[in-house]
Amino acid sequence: MNTKESHTKFIKSEAARLGFLSCGISKSGFLEAEAPRLEQWLENNHHGQMAYMENHFDKRLNPNLLVDGAKSVVSLLLNYYPSQTQTAETYKISKYAYGQDYHFVIKDKLKELLESIRQNIGEVSGRAFVDSAPVLDKAWAAKSGLGWIGKNSNLITKSVGSYYFIAELILDLALDYDAPTTDHCGSCTACIDACPTQAIIAPYVVDGSKCISYLTIELKDNIPLQMKGKLDDWVFGCDVCQEVCPWNRFSKAHQEPLFEPHSDLLSMTKKDWQEITADTFQKVFKNSAVKRTKFEGLKRNIDFLGS
Template sequence: MQLLEKNTRLVKEKARALGFDHCGIAKAEELTEDAFRLEQWLNKGMHGNMGYMANYFDKRIDPRKLVEGAQSVITLLLNYYPSATQQPDAPKIAKYAYGADYHEVIRGKLNEFLAELRGFLGDIQGRGFVDSAPVLERSWAQRSGLGWIGKNGNLIHKQAGSFFFIATLIVDVPLLYDAPTGDYCGSCTRCLDACPTGALVSPTVVDGSRCISYYTIELKDALIPGQMEGKFDNWMFGCDICQDVCPWNRFSSPNTTFTPIPEVLDFTTAQWEELTEEEFKRIFRHSPLKRSKYAGIRRNLKFLQG
């Protein structure tokens, strides 16, 4: 037990030293209940055109199929709440995309984290994931005591809100496991009431195919469906409505990792409309906005203009 306590303490100390805001640990095992919910969600077509969500189902629900001999799932949270806001009336961008692409930033941290763990745990096997592999990050975060799944489908940390990136490190060594927390949404329905497209179909269930983030980022069609006209509240890339109205986000504090790209904060509507493809590629080459590509941004702007 003393060795487990020591190793667990060192894991959390290393996580903090690398800049992660919170770290929780859960036992690597099959997510039976989550598997049922995911299957129902997929069967209802709530993933829209995001076909990748149905891939590798068995690996998505069992970390032991991603890392041979996996025993522990380490979940890490990294705050992205910005210290500044965009120009008034400019096309809105989700806060997570204000700065550098989080995949690039967190992937580097995970690699360094695993290397440091090997320094005191020995020749362990492990893999790090950040939003680009078949891992149910929010489920593991909940299991490891980092919060609960809110009615808006986001992980909510009781002391810090929901503006966090979630990263996962699966390793083949035992550690002490954290206990899950309770659900503190209570009777609040602010997020359900605020969603302009009805994407929050019931508490914790998000119809991805109706979400503004889906339409402005994931959907690659040349046109956004006409029935969505007038419902986007000027969101050009992603959407934060269900997080902005959440009372728990009064505890959000500015991050120190993701410095906003100046143009994200300063561009007016006219400047976005005048932006050339060459300028877009240069300015946003390390930004999440590149996921929509220049054509997607142009399409979204046109849709907002009606």
């Protein structure tokens, strides 16, 4: 086994040990195919008020601007599909927010992986990324063969669907690279047909400013009145395009204790949501990604649905 091969094998086995669903590696470099698509998406204002999407355009497309001498992008998937879901007929939050905030859970695993690489391989320069820096994570995951980007713009994998987080390590270490997989959406339009706000304006193109996740999390203003009756009882995020995706029938429950929901969450009724207090919010969502919208933002979403 040559050095590159042994290093690659070690990183993948360590990723599995840390609980990652899968690990794919691609050669660092400029994302040529994604550049015009990202430019067009921004020009069409599909990012709404997410002004940060306009920042660091070059860095989003070139990991070498984030890590000097970058040679490899290690993409990792972490399953969050829950074993239990909320009761029927209630206000809903996206499944990824059931447990503790994934940023912290994954960052800890990535730090451990990077430390393990340094201890076993040597002085490796690199950075860990979880949704918090200008990295096109889905593009890199697809490039490294972990799945394909579906018509709903999510990364989809034949064996497990799409209920997982994507994270990266960008390293100045040459490794063996994986090949991309093929698109298996075929003629299916389930996600396009089911989107409550028609945010998927064409196959593979999502107008982020119409997406329920954007409206309930990113949007700081009042939710536009034309969205009345279209939020499908979602108060934080939305899973509709994943729920209807045929590939998600292969989803299996995660094994991560930190992603288990607070016991009160799964039994909350619409009345409980409508009467939620700041204290209850703090208790149920203490370490959750739901804190991103803050108590006032969550109340705004609940009031919009109930008015």
